[in-house]
Amino acid sequence: MAIKHLRTAFASQYQPGQPAGLSSGESLTDPGGDYEVLHKQMKRLFNSKPGKKYGRFSEDVGEHPFSSWLKDFLEDKQTFSSLTDRLFGQWQELLTGSPEEFHGHLMLVHEALADAEVIYLLIIESDSAMRFDGKQALDATDVLSLSRLNLALRIEIDDWLQDKGENFLTLVHSRGTGDAGELFIKLSGFTNQIDVEKETMTFLDAVEAFAKTSEPEDAGKVRTRAYEFCKEQHALGEPVAIDALSEFLDESQPERFKEFASQSAELPESGVLHPDHRKVKKLVRIAGSGGGMSLSFSSDLVNQAVYYDRDKDALTITRLPKALREQLQKYLEARE
Structure with a gap:
């Protein structure tokens, strides 16, 4: 420059x-x-x-x-x-x-x-x-x-x-x-500012729907690559071009996501989206807080180390992070 x-x-x-x-x-x-x-x-x-x-x-x-x-x-x-x-x-x-x-x-x-x-x-x-x-x-x-x-x-x-x-x-x-x-x-x-909230939802919905067309073991890779591309564009201060994202998601079939998104989502004529990178993180992480509790974990861990029982509305977590496990043990020892 x-x-x-x-x-x-x-x-x-x-x-x-x-x-x-x-x-x-x-x-x-x-x-x-x-x-x-x-x-x-x-x-x-x-x-x-x-x-x-x-x-x-x-x-x-x-x-x-x-x-x-x-x-x-x-x-x-x-x-x-x-x-x-x-x-x-x-x-x-x-x-x-x-x-x-x-x-x-x-x-x-x-x-x-x-x-x-x-x-x-x-x-x-x-x-x-x-x-x-x-x-x-x-x-x-x-x-x-x-x-x-x-x-x-x-x-x-x-x-x-x-x-x-x-x-x-x-x-x-x-x-x-x-x-x-x-x-x-x-x-x-x-x-004439654009609706970033709307374009964020368009981006998320299109990627999520596209990921579901892949095999279960590949769906997570699609979400991760889409998030990485969005994060890189944000670091450059640039929006997300659908054709460039499509090529990034599948180099062997660079038009596949673009064609899918054009049929399943309402894309702007410019072919460019301006998603909020903070909310795009939902593609790779699940998070929530309330009632004195705050949780955040990679979506890849669902049914691997994190299990959700819909009927009981209960979450079971295995393979706890070492730091969390040590805090829990110290807390319980102190209470005893």
């Missing part, structure tokens, strides 16, 4: 009702070095973030002009500096009207990958830290947070400009971001 352009601005709103403060840096071309390291860490946080949303730019360019400005930049109708001047100015204006306090760094990154180009719009937060100054006096300072990313947007440029689909935007919008989170969405012009 290589950063083609990057620029940051620090925006602050400490007194709602008063103009927000803004201090912008220089527009950088091919900055390399530490900037690449920082961006790589932000991307790692972005890709690992659960509950991402997917969508496209709003068609109301008057209310959400970012897409228009960005397109002018990509078509060489304005410079990166001009683009970010406009973007930062709108962010300052939005924060000025905010009823809540806010401070953070807004960073726009234009990145070239091996086969595509992407744009990242990120809010980088700060952590408090202590240090000794030159006179060895204790001093408090702020440093960039390398462990939190609560507001961010990724734009797949080729998919957008070549009209390859409806979901070329990926949004991180964490809970607790308050008014700033809503203003960030307004700034980016993100809209």
Whole structure:
């Protein structure tokens, strides 16, 4: 990867009702070095973030002009500096009207990958830290947070400009971001998010139904491979393409799952699903909690080391984990 352009601005709103403060840096071309390291860490946080949303730019360019400005930049109708001047100015204006306090760094990154180009719009937060100054006096300072990313947007440029689909935007919008989170969405012009819950159920139902067409000893392998593929895509920050999943599940018959799923499930026209990887884990693990009890075990252990009696609603577990067995023995000895 290589950063083609990057620029940051620090925006602050400490007194709602008063103009927000803004201090912008220089527009950088091919900055390399530490900037690449920082961006790589932000991307790692972005890709690992659960509950991402997917969508496209709003068609109301008057209310959400970012897409228009960005397109002018990509078509060489304005410079990166001009683009970010406009973007930062709108962010300052939005924060000025905010009823809540806010401070953070807004960073726009234009990145070239091996086969595509992407744009990242990120809010980088700060952590408090202590240090000794030159006179060895204790001093408090702020440093960039390398462990939190609560507001961010990724734009797949080729998919957008070549009209390859409806979901070329990926949004991180964490809970607790308050008014700033809503203003960030307004700034980016993100809209038309897909139903991740629905697509997760579509994915799970299709894989489960496909697994049942296999021999019992192979069904578990199908579920495991489907989960592994989904997990790998999540680590890359990418959705699940049905044709790629189909080939991964059965290399000898790469079309088999795709054909099965197209007949048994309501797949999107794009042939791409955005399942929540946390819920996809149900394919390989059975878990539940309540009434002072919490259980989790691999689904492969059902009728192997875990037996469920439906009539008695009872669970029998054999081959207990060593740590659990030792805890139980110590507990019973203490009670006796």
